[in-house]
Amino acid sequence: MGVEHLQILSLNFQHASIEDVGLLHVAPDEQPAVLTNWKIQLGLQGIVFLSTCNRVEFIMSDEKYFCMGRQAHLMQQFGLAPEAFTRIMAAVQVYRGEQAMRHLMRVASSLESMVLGEREILTQVREAFDLAMNHRLAGDRLRVTGRSVVETAKKVFTDTDVATQAVSVNSLGWQAFKAWNLPRDASILMIGAGATNTSVGRFLAKAGYHNVHVLNRSLERAQALADILHTSMVGTLEALPDALAAGPAAIVICTGSDQALLTGEHARMLPAGPLHVLDLGVPSDLDAGFRERPELTVVDMTALKEIADQNLAIRATEVGKCESLLEAGLVEYIERLQAREVELALIELPNMIKAIRDTAMGDIFAEDLEGLDAEARQVVERIVAYLEKKYVGLPMKLAKEAVLEQLRKS
Incomplete structure (x- = not known):
C-alpha cells in the first residue's frame, strides 16, 4: 500500500513553450474516446487528463513504473513532428508517489500557475477528474486522489490570502x-x-x-x-x-x-x-x-x-501558509488512501460471512431449526443477523484503526 501508484507526466510553461504545450491539447468532447484508448494501450489502472492554455498533466494510476518507453509511446499518439517530439520528450517532467501528489496539489492551488492565486485552475482540475470519473477512466485510487486534491486546494484559497488581492x-x-x-x-x-x-x-x-x-x-x-x-x-x-x-x-x-x-x-x-x-x-x-x-x-x-x-508581492507572502496546508493535505490523503485499501481488501468479508451463515442455518443446524416453533425461529434468525452485521463491521473498523495507527507512528 502507499502512493507509489500515482504517476504524473507534466508539460508546462516553466519547461516548454506555450506552442509546444498546445501540441498536446485534446478537445474536451474528444477526451473520453482518446483517454480510453490511452488507458487500454498503456495498461493503466486509471487516467485523468488536465489541459489548460499553459500546461498539460497526464495523471495516472499504475503499479508499474512509467518508463521512458511508455512515455515515448504516449507522446507518439499526438503525431508530433520529429523535432517537436524531441523537444517535448526533453521538457516533460515526471513525478511519482508523494512527489506527484505534492505537484498536483500545488497545481490545483495555483502555486504552479503563471499568476499566483488564480482560482480558475481549481475548476479545471475538478472538471478533469469529473470527466474521467464520469466515463469510468479514473479508477478507485484516482477518485480518492481527486477528492483530496480538490479539498486541499479549497483550504488554500479559503484559509490564506493567496487569492484575495486582484492581479488580473x-x-x-x-x-x-x-x-x-x-x-x-x-x-x-x-x-x-x-x-x-x-x-x-x-x-x-x-x-x-x-x-x-x-x-x-x-x-x-x-x-x-x-x-x-x-x-x-x-x-x-x-x-x-x-x-x-x-x-x-x-x-x-x-x-x-x-x-x-x-x-x-x-x-x-x-x-x-x-x-x-x-x-x-x-x-x-x-x-x-x-x-x-x-x-x-x-x-x-x-x-x-x-x-x-x-x-x-502580498500574495507571495502567503506561500509558506499554503505549503503547510499542502503537507497536511498529503498526510490526510495517505490516511484516506490506506483506509480505502483496507476496505477493498476486506470487500469479500460480508459475502464470506453470509455464506457461513447460510451453511449453518440451511445445512448444519437445519434439523434443529425445524424443531423450533415460528417465534423461536424468528428470534434465532434475528440473533444470527445481528452477529453477522457485527462480524462484518468490527474487523473492518479494527483493520482501519490499525492501519491509521501504524501511519501515525511511522
Whole structure:
C-alpha cells in the first residue's frame, strides 16, 4: 500500500513553450474516446487528463513504473513532428508517489500557475477528474486522489490570502472603474470588443450599466459585446467621431492596435467637462495629445501593473501558509488512501460471512431449526443477523484503526 501508484507526466510553461504545450491539447468532447484508448494501450489502472492554455498533466494510476518507453509511446499518439517530439520528450517532467501528489496539489492551488492565486485552475482540475470519473477512466485510487486534491486546494484559497488581492487586468480595471463612482445611467463608450473589454463588459452589465455604446473594427464582435451589455448602441470605428461628440462620461478602450487610436484631434471632438478613461491597451490607445485634454482622468496599464505587482508581492507572502496546508493535505490523503485499501481488501468479508451463515442455518443446524416453533425461529434468525452485521463491521473498523495507527507512528 502507499502512493507509489500515482504517476504524473507534466508539460508546462516553466519547461516548454506555450506552442509546444498546445501540441498536446485534446478537445474536451474528444477526451473520453482518446483517454480510453490511452488507458487500454498503456495498461493503466486509471487516467485523468488536465489541459489548460499553459500546461498539460497526464495523471495516472499504475503499479508499474512509467518508463521512458511508455512515455515515448504516449507522446507518439499526438503525431508530433520529429523535432517537436524531441523537444517535448526533453521538457516533460515526471513525478511519482508523494512527489506527484505534492505537484498536483500545488497545481490545483495555483502555486504552479503563471499568476499566483488564480482560482480558475481549481475548476479545471475538478472538471478533469469529473470527466474521467464520469466515463469510468479514473479508477478507485484516482477518485480518492481527486477528492483530496480538490479539498486541499479549497483550504488554500479559503484559509490564506493567496487569492484575495486582484492581479488580473480585468479585475483591476473594473476596480478602477468602480472607484470613479459613476451613476448607473452614465454614458459609457467602449472601444474594442476583444477578450479584455468583453470581460470588463460583463462586470458593467452585472453592476447595472447599460447606457453603453460599443464600437469595434468588426461589427459582428461589437454586436456580441453589445448583447452582453443589453444595449442597442453598436457600430464600427467609423462612428467614432459621432460617439465622441455625444459626450460620454467614461471611455473603456482596448483595441490591440500597435498605434494609439485616440489622438489630440479626437480629444477636440469631445464636449468640455470631466472625462474618465480606462485604457487597457498594450501599447496605450491614447497618444500624448489626447492626454493633454483638460479634466481628464486616465487609468492605464502602467498604473494597473504597479497595483498588480504590489498585490502579487502580498500574495507571495502567503506561500509558506499554503505549503503547510499542502503537507497536511498529503498526510490526510495517505490516511484516506490506506483506509480505502483496507476496505477493498476486506470487500469479500460480508459475502464470506453470509455464506457461513447460510451453511449453518440451511445445512448444519437445519434439523434443529425445524424443531423450533415460528417465534423461536424468528428470534434465532434475528440473533444470527445481528452477529453477522457485527462480524462484518468490527474487523473492518479494527483493520482501519490499525492501519491509521501504524501511519501515525511511522
